[in-house]
Amino acid sequence: MKIGFIGAGNMGRAIANGLVAKGVCQANALLCISASGKGSAIMAEQTGASIASSKLELIEQSDIVVLAFKPQHLETISEEEATAASGKLVVSVLAGRSLASMKDVFPDAANLVRVMPNTPSQIGKGVSTFCFEKVPSDEQKETVEELLASLGTAYEVVEEQLHVATVINGCGPAFYFRIAQLISEAADKRGLDKDLALRLAAETGIGSLELLLASKRDPKDLIDEVVSPNGVTHALLTSLDRQGLPAIIEQSTEDAANRSIELSQNKK
Template sequence: MLQICRVVARHGFRQSVSPLLLPNTSAAVRGFSAICWPPVPSVKLTPEQAKSREHLQNRVVIPSATGSPSAMASATAALDKRIGFLGSGQMAEALAQGLIKRGLVTAERIACNDPNPVRKELFKSFGAMPYDSNVDVARNSDVLFVAVKPQHVAQVLTEVRPVLTEGHTVVSIAAGITVDKLVEAAGPDAHVIRVMPNTPCLVGETAAAMCLGGKASSDDEALVRTIFEAVGKIYTVDEKLLAAVTGLSGSGPAYVFMMVEALADGGVRAGLPRDIAQALAAQTVLGSAKMVLETGKHPGALKDMVTSPAGTTIAGVHELEKAGVRAAFMNAVVAATDRANQLSKM
């Protein structure tokens, strides 16, 4: 990345940036262009700094964009659908706020109901329309989110079943409730999609997966994908894999929070103030995750870029390997997957 910024700084920023062919750059990487905005001056390294970077191959690149940096953000087309929430908890709120912020729907096209009047008032505060019955929400919705606790899903779907039409897409985000149970409650003609999101939906960075059921079509799938891409990423999988999704991304935030806490504790043990240690740990996780997503490189390759011979990082990695950290994470995902399978059969 340092070489990328140097080249841009040396040649200036142009409206169309041609690919920068760096030393040791593979053919797959040459299809990218690098942009560093604003341009930065070349950084002169000391001999010691240069030597410590000799093992790095500088293959971290950013996909090109045409025009100024503002052109990188594309406008989001409005969604010609009304959105309803049966249950107005935090996940429902995050979805509603994400849709509004992205401009997919206006607040007045969002309906909701919840047994807690405080939650209904919260939705009303940002312009959504609260109703006193689930049937009224269904009547005023095209996409109907079932966002109640799992034990209440069958009840609310049975309640709204008489007013569901072929124009409704029913989306359940209730954990453990299978497609068969959803169709049984909503009716054989219902367009049902089961989604497993995770809590980073609250900050617009969910990792979700979905499967289709009943009469759900590719149009329903595309609609749900558009909605969830307003608050993160979503993938389509077979329902038999949703338990694994639960074990990985559904439960995964807890594993990551534990890792952030442990890293921060390590920083405190090494002498850092608690607030700085925690901020550094969290930002390190955030930045590392973005590198995986945006570079497309294998995590092992990115790890190798940090571990110089006989350096500090390889010493730390060795300790992690001795403690069995990889196996512990793998075992956590498998254990959570097994538990999700058990719950779906109850």
């Protein structure tokens, strides 16, 4: 099974690196090409992938075609290149590009897959959400799940759910990074070394979220185990609620999901 990457930026390279590192495929099964040639050169150096001379050559020689370039360049795929993808699985990590817009470009693909990965995929700790254009065969589903497992974990959703899922797993890393940044800055103002505060915030976050997953308990129950009446944690949570954190999260989720819908509609 040959996998071709059109585009070789951070996400394309993360997938390729993961496939090789986890033994999903050998380096000689990977092909890549990028607009400037820089990304494909890096991917080739990191993974041993071959660099295709053209997109047409790459598509012709690949069983699976991964679209990992800038979303606005989808329509630059030529009719000849689209024809070469007939009967093949086309996987897109193009933000905001709907399955309908992919279908317009690749009408005869065996199936189309839209994926929303996230940046922790670079270290194999990613969370991806994905959807198929049509009901997949068992082989297609297994192939996509295996491919995305090279990045971390993956969950199938229907396309309409991808907007909200994007807010969680796509935007989520920036949210947690922002929280860690604000915590470390607030601690620094109060005399705690900023680098130490950042480590405390990051490691506490990792441990807490791993406990949430491992325990399979409601977050409210885990909160109750930390809070003592009129204690420090109680003061923290009371202050957060008083300043409107629940409303902020609700409105931010709504705004981000609406923006995802808007971008998708603008690009069909």
